Amino acid sequence: MLRVPRHPFLLARFGLAALPPADLSARIFRTSQARALWAGLAAHVNLPMHTPGAGAAGLMLGTAAHAGGWPFPRGGAQSLADALAEYFRFLGGEIRTGVRVKSRADLPPARAVLVDSSPAVARQLLQRSTPAYDAWLDHFRYGLGVLKVDYALSGPVPWLDPAATQAATLHIGGSLEEIRAAELGAARGELSAQPFILAAQHTLFDSSRAPAGGHTLWAYTHAPADVSPAYAQTIDAALERLAPGFRQLVVHRRVSTSRDIQAFSPVFGGGDVNGGRFDLPGLLARPVPTPTPYRTPDPQVYLCSSSTPPGGGVHGMCGYHAAQAALHDLFGLG
Numbered sequence: 001m002l003r004v005p006r007h008p009f010l011l012a013r014f015g016l017a018a019l020p021p022a023d024l025s026a027r028i029f030r031t032s033q034a035r036a037l038w039a040g041l042a043a044h045v046n047l048p049m050h051t052p053g054a055g056a057a058g059l060m061l062g063t064a065a066h067a068g069g070w071p072f073p074r075g076g077a078q079s080l081a082d083a084l085a086e087y088f089r090f091l092g093g094e095i096r097t098g099v100r101v102k103s104r105a106d107l108p109p110a111r112a113v114l115v116d117s118s119p120a121v122a123r124q125l126l127q128r129s130t131p132a133y134d135a136w137l138d139h140f141r142y143g144l145g146v147l148k149v150d151y152a153l154s155g156p157v158p159w160l161d162p163a164a165t166q167a168a169t170l171h172i173g174g175s176l177e178e179i180r181a182a183e184l185g186a187a188r189g190e191l192s193a194q195p196f197i198l199a200a201q202h203t204l205f206d207s208s209r210a211p212a213g214g215h216t217l218w219a220y221t222h223a224p225a226d227v228s229p230a231y232a233q234t235i236d237a238a239l240e241r242l243a244p245g246f247r248q249l250v251v252h253r254r255v256s257t258s259r260d261i262q263a264f265s266p267v268f269g270g271g272d273v274n275g276g277r278f279d280l281p282g283l284l285a286r287p288v289p290t291p292t293p294y295r296t297p298d299p300q301v302y303l304c305s306s307s308t309p310p311g312g313g314v315h316g317m318c319g320y321h322a323a324q325a326a327l328h329d330l331f332g333l334g
Contacts, residue, residue, distance in 0.1 A: 003291045018056035019280070023049040023180050032175055038062070039179040040171030043196050045278035046143035046222050048184045053280035057311075070169055072200075075208050080314075101125070112326045114304045116319065118266040118275075119287045128298040136288040140307065143278060144186055145258025145271025148220035149232045152252040156215050157201060159243045168205055172197040172219075172238060186222045191231055195221040197238060214251070225258045225270040267305045275306030286311065294322035295329075302326050 005011045017025060022042030026035045042049055042058030064070065073080040085095055101107060104125055115122040119137040123129070159165055173179040173196035182196040199219040203210045210216050219235055232255040239246045256264075258271025267275045276282055286293055286309050293309060294302045304322030306312040327333040 014056075014059065018059045019053055020055060021050045021052055022055040022058055023176065025055045026176055035176040036174065036179065037171075039176040040173060040196070043171070043173070043179055043183055043222075044198070044274075046146075046272055046274055047277065047279060048187045049180045050184075051279045053283050054278065056283060057278055072168060072202055072206070074206050076202075077314075111300065111330055112302060113300055114302045114319070114322055114326065116267070116305045118269060118305065119303065119307050120269075121266050122296060122301065122303045125301055126296055126298040127300075130297045133288060133297050136285070140269075140287045141277045141282065142269040142272040143274055143276070143282075144183075144222040145225045145227065146220045146256075146261060146273055147223045147227050147229075147231050147235070147258065148218065148256040148261070149235050150254045150256075151217040151219070151250055152210070153215040153217060153249045154251050155213070155249050156204060157217055157239070157243045157249070158245050161242075164242075165204065168200055168202055170197075170199040170201070172199060172242065183222060186224065189224045191223065191227070191234070193234065194238065195223075195234060197221050197235060199239075215249075223258060223271075225262075227257055227271075229255045229257055267307060274312030276311065278311060282311075283309075292325050294318075294325045299329065 022039065026038045026042075029035045029038060038058060039049065041061045042055050044061060045051070045054045045057045047054050061070075073083075088095065099106065101121075102124065104113075104127060107113060107125075113125060115125060119140045123134065123137050156165065164170060173182060174194065178194065179196045182192045182194060185192045186195070197219050198221075199217060201215065201217050203215040217239075219239065221231075221235060223231060232253070236247060236253075261268045261271040261273065269276070276286060287303070287307050294304060296303060302322045302325060304319045306318055308318045308322065310317050
C-alpha cells in the first residue's frame with residue numbers, strides 16, 4: 001500500500017467492498033441465506049465480524065470460489081508438498097530436515113535466507129537490524145487460535161441436508177447473527193455452545209485418502225489460545241445435531257488445541273492459522289509498513305511466511321513475492 005498500484009481503479013473497487021466491517025457489508029444481500037454465506041466467508045479471518053477490513057478475506061474467498069472453486073490435491077495435502085519438493089530437487093535444490101535453526105550459525109553460508117516462519121524467528125536470524133524494525137516485530141499481533149478435530153470415519157457423514165454431501169468444504173454456523181455472536185464470543189474468551197465450524201470432507205471426492213469404505217472429516221472452530229481439548233465435545237455435538245448417527249461412525253479422532261497448532265509451527269502464534277491478524281493494520285503493515293515487507297534490515301534475510309502479504313492461505317504468494325524481491329536484489333531480475 002506504500003506504492004502506486006498497477007490497477008488503482010480495480011483496487012479502489014475492491015477496497016470499497018472489502019474495508020467495511022463484514023457484518024455491515026452483509027446488508028447488501030437481500031436473503032438471509034446469502035448473508036449467512038457471506039458471514040461464513042468473512043469468519044475465516046479469525047476476528048469479530050465488526051472488525052474493519054475483515055471483509056477483505058471474505059470477498060477474496062468468494063471471488064476465488066466463483067472463479068475456480070476451492071480445489072484440493074488428490075491424495076492429501078502432503079501430495080502438494082511432495083510435488084513441490086520433487087520439482088525443487090529436479091532444479092538442483094537440496095532439502096534438509098530435522099535441523100533446529102536458532103541462529104545464523106545453524107545455517108550454511110548463503111547469499112539469501114528466506115524465512116518461512118514467524119517474525120520472531122526471523123528476528124533471531126538477523127545479523128543487522130534497526131530499533132524501528134525490531135519494535136514493529138515486537139508488536140506484531142495474532143488473531144484467534146483454533147481447536148481442530150480430525151476424524152477417521154467408517155462411512156460418509158449422514159447429513160440431514162442432502163446438499164451437504166455435495167461440498168468438500170462446509171461452513172457450519174447458522175445465520176449471520178449466529179455466526180457473528182459465536183465469533184465475538186470467541187474473541188472475548190468465551191466458548192460458545194454453538195460455535196462457527198469450518199469442516200472439510202475430502203474423501204467424498206477423493207477415495208485415496210482413506211481405506212476402502214472409510215472416510216475422513218476435519219473440523220475446527222476459533223477459540224482462545226488456552227482452549228482445552230475438552231471443547232472438542234462441543235464440535236462433536238454440533239455435528240451430531242446436523243448428522244444424527246455421526247458419533248457411531250467415528251473410528252478415531254485427534255484433537256489439536258491452539259497450543260498444539262503453535263507447536264507445529266511458530267508462524268501460527270497462539271494457534272492463529274492465518275499467521276497474523278487480518279484487521280486493517282494487519283493488512284497494511286504485515287509485519288511492517290514498507291513498500292516491500294519481505295525485506296528486512298539484514299540484506300541477506302527475507303521473510304516469506306503468511307506473516308507477510310497477502311497472508312494465510314494455500315496460495316504460495318508470500319514466498320513468490322519474497323523470491324522476486326531476493327532475485328531483484330541479488331541479480332537485478334524481476
